[in-house]
Amino acid sequence: MTDKKGSAAPRLGFVPDCEYLGDWPAVEPGGDRSRAGLTSALVATVVFLTAIAPLATDMYVPAFPRVARDLSATATQVQLTLTTFFVGMALGQLIGGPVSDQRGRRRPLIAAVLVMALASVVCALGGTITIMMAARFVQGFAGGWAMVIGRAVIVDLATGAHLVKVLNVSAGVGGIAPVVGPLLGAVILQLSHWRVSFWVVAALGLAMTLAVLLAVPESLPPERRHSGGLRAFAVAGRQVLGQRRYVGYLLVSGSAMGALFAYVATSAFVLQSMNGLSPIAYSVDFAANAGGMTLAALVAARLAGRVATRKVILVGQVMALAAGVAMLIGAVWFRTPLLLAVVCFFVLMTAQGLVGPNGGALASAEVPDHPGTGSAVLGFVQWVAAGTIAPIAGLGGEHTAVPMALLMIGGAAGSMIGLLVLARPGARGQIGQRRLAP
Structure with missing residues (x-):
């Protein structure tokens, strides 16, 4: 988008937690909107x-x-x-x-x-x-x-x-x-x-x-409106999906979201139907896990610029994988005891606070020419992953946590593949563009 004189409007860059930003927002010179x-x-x-x-x-x-x-x-x-x-x-x-x-x-x-x-x-x-x-x-x-x-x-x-x-x-x-x-x-x-x-x-x-x-x-x-709409978005979407490292970080965030929502979709059955928690007790545990995720995200924000972001993500992925493996062992051999389930759920949610926001930030950093499109595609993939995983987690019924544990493991493993293989340092996409260092 350009102004009336034809000069390009300055780009906004990546803004956290915003699913859609116009890639070329109109900014009046000298104006303070x-x-x-x-x-x-x-x-x-x-x-x-x-x-x-x-x-x-x-x-x-x-x-x-x-x-x-x-x-x-x-x-x-x-x-x-x-x-x-x-x-x-x-x-x-x-x-x-x-x-x-x-x-x-x-x-x-x-x-x-x-x-x-x-x-x-x-x-x-x-x-x-x-x-x-x-x-x-x-x-x-x-x-x-x-x-x-x-x-x-x-x-x-x-x-x-x-x-x-x-x-x-x-x-x-x-x-x-x-x-x-x-x-x-x-x-x-x-x-x-x-x-x-x-x-x-x-x-x-x-x-x-x-x-x-x-x-x-x-x-x-x-x-200030423009006629590009969905057609322009589709063109920009093809461009961002041509970036290998962007797709890698897309897999990092999408897989982590899938593992998270395997928990969201099934935890009520695991803790209430299988372990007898009341709705109030379950909700207190759910809120505590959400607090753990929020606290981890705040810690990750404090570490920005001090510790490599990829290392923070990897720590979260290892935590999530360990929680999934422990959950599977408990589900197969020990009938999913309450204490194990509570601990595994807390670790998984805390890990998401380290992986999700950082993975999204690095994904958008890989497509600096299309920050809005990159964020929109990222949000779309995350929510589709969440919706796809939810019913699969319940395939075993109300009295087994095995499918959920397998999805937790699969999500953590897929996220690690995205980080260590597709988004590895030095990997190149189809279109050569300047990239921001993680």
Whole structure:
């Protein structure tokens, strides 16, 4: 994208935790957009939008055994409701950003949160697992669409260091949701029915709509929109996927995400159905594991510039692999004792805090000419991996952890192959481009 004089607009570079950024954001020379419309209310609204995915998932996970019983569904069928949600979310993020570049931000964002609220109502009322799967797909698609446009609004209104600061603050505050979500879901289960969690998400969707109406302006006026859309995105996508080291780091992050969601999809059955934990106790453990992942990510951030990022990733991969092997031994020979499961889950989640963010950062560093496309493809692969793994983890039913343990091992091993083989130092892709040192 160029300005009216034809000069190229400066590129933004990689921004953590943002699924879509225009590869060539329009920046007016000498302008400070962050002062024009980036208010505290707007930032809070974007954080609100970012929290919907973990809330819509983590509030629901503690109820898996009850959902299976109430809807006469198998463990795999219940886990497919995660798959459809994650696939919808991946597609929503992949498509929503480019479309909003063409048509503006505000109206598509309002439509997305309303559709998400409506899909949540269908989830709350659905009487069959098939209806639940379909509604969860729509819920995920609309939620992903809303998330990516919300962050694009921030990109429209802020630049440089201020942009990075705001996005990191948003990500940090949004990290509370994975801790609060399961606890809130467990309280709902304790006091009421699992369907109430979807009514809560629907109410949050309406609250988000009101917040957008009051706090989010149209941040992309017609003169700054472009017609490239999905076609331009597809061309850039082919270019980034031609980079071998980028694909390697894509495998690092995608495989790690798959191992993580083998845990998310199956842990309720392992800890509740097999070991007798109550929904409250399970949710406390889930929240503690999310806290371990957050703490590891903060430690990794402190180590940046002091310890090679690839070494930090490798430590996390070894931890995840060890957790998977221990889980498999416990599942095959010792009937998955509670203490072993709790420790393995904590180690796996903590490892993800070392692998996921760093793998994503190095992936985007490999495609400096297409930071937005690189981040979008990365987010798509991660969420598709999460959705694909979820039902596979439940193939053994509610009373075995063997499939989950094998997926944990496979995810850790695949992640290591991405790091040590495809993304090894000196590996070259199809297109020679400047690369940033890890």
